[in-house]
Amino acid sequence: xxxxxxTITADQLKPVAxxxxxxAQAGIRKADRKDLLVIRLREGSSxxxxxxxxxxxxxxxxxxxxxxxANQTGAGIRALIxxxxxxxxxxxxxxxxxxxxxxxxxxxxxxxxxxxxxxxSTGVILEHLPIDKLTAGMPAAIHNLQEDNWYNxxxxxxxxxxxxxxxSKQIQINGQTITITGISKGAGMIKPxxxxxxxxxxxxxxxxxxxxxSMMRRIADQSFNCxxxxxxxxxxxxxIVMASGASGVQCK
Numbered sequence: 001x002x003x004x005x006x007t008i009t010a011d012q013l014k015p016v017a018x019x020x021x022x023x024a025q026a027g028i029r030k031a032d033r034k035d036l037l038v039i040r041l042r043e044g045s046s047x048x049x050x051x052x053x054x055x056x057x058x059x060x061x062x063x064x065x066x067x068x069x070a071n072q073t074g075a076g077i078r079a080l081i082x083x084x085x086x087x088x089x090x091x092x093x094x095x096x097x098x099x100x101x102x103x104x105x106x107x108x109x110x111x112x113x114x115x116x117x118x119x120x121s122t123g124v125i126l127e128h129l130p131i132d133k134l135t136a137g138m139p140a141a142i143h144n145l146q147e148d149n150w151y152n153x154x155x156x157x158x159x160x161x162x163x164x165x166x167x168s169k170q171i172q173i174n175g176q177t178i179t180i181t182g183i184s185k186g187a188g189m190i191k192p193x194x195x196x197x198x199x200x201x202x203x204x205x206x207x208x209x210x211x212x213x214s215m216m217r218r219i220a221d222q223s224f225n226c227x228x229x230x231x232x233x234x235x236x237x238x239x240i241v242m243a244s245g246a247s248g249v250q251c252k
Contacts, residue, residue, distance in 0.1 A: 007163060010151035014168040014179050017204040018042030018244025022145035023156040026137025028130055029085030029123060034156035036134065038141040039080040039200065040110065042244045047077040048212040049118070050220045052237035053193040058089035059099040060119045061236060067103070067115045072209065078112045080240065082120040082157050082198065083134055084185075089125040089235040098129040105135045109142055122185065122198055122236055123159050154183040157198055161187045176249045178205040191228045194220070194237030206245030211252055216241055 019041060026036040041047065049068055051061050071077050081102060088095045099119050107114040121129065154164035168181040186197030207215070220239055243251075 013150035015147035018246030020145040021149040021153040022141040024137035024140035037156040058235040059095035078116040085123040088121040199239040202242040204247035206250040207243035
């Protein structure tokens with residue numbers, strides 16, 4: 001159970017301009033629970049990530065790394081998709097195919113390129129992704145895309161977490177306000193080098209890609225890579241920061 005962690009409410013989580021979130025109940029493992037999340041980003045957003053250092057990485061981690069690398073000089077990342085219930089880890093060639101198909105199906109619905117999408121999965125390992133359920137849930141998630149959906153998003157990425165984890169802050173830079181909101185999940189298998197979790201943080205500030213990439217490793221080393229509980233490192237750990245630039249405030 002969560003210890004000394006206050007229960008969050010939807011009104012505590014501030015929307016981030018240029019970042020829309022939509023969820024669905026896809027029935028990936030259990031019926032009647034939020035288990036699929038789509039995040040759509042404003043064109044021109046900067047996105048950076050760090051991942052598990054486990055030598056055994058799940059298929060979505062491999063695909064995320066490929067797509068982030070391909071878009072350093074390309075059209076840019078425009079969407080993320082996260083499912084719970086199945087980690088798509090230890091699933092071989094089919095797991096890679098399923099992760100790529102997830103991106104292709106969402107790209108078709110959003111009218112973007114498949115390598116502009118980052119896929120994430122969490123849950124039970126050594127089981128194949130129920131891809132038909134996942135793709136069937138995408139239209140519902142897209143239908144309710146909105147900037148103030150952070151509370152639902154925090155719930156949609158939970159697995160064994162006893163409560164949703166999220167936070168929002170607003171700060172002033174040269175007299176202008178920027179918003180930062182983030183969600184995460186993770187309750188076990190916590191060890192340094194990503195602390196077994198998925199984490200997604202967004203800001204409406206503009207941050208050049210090179211600066212964001214440099215910042216990411218320092219952020220992870222001073223936070224998630226500093227805690228341990230049970231000494232286990234997961235196959236799917238991912239931490240993503242998104243900067244939409246929609247506020248007009250540029251940070252360098």
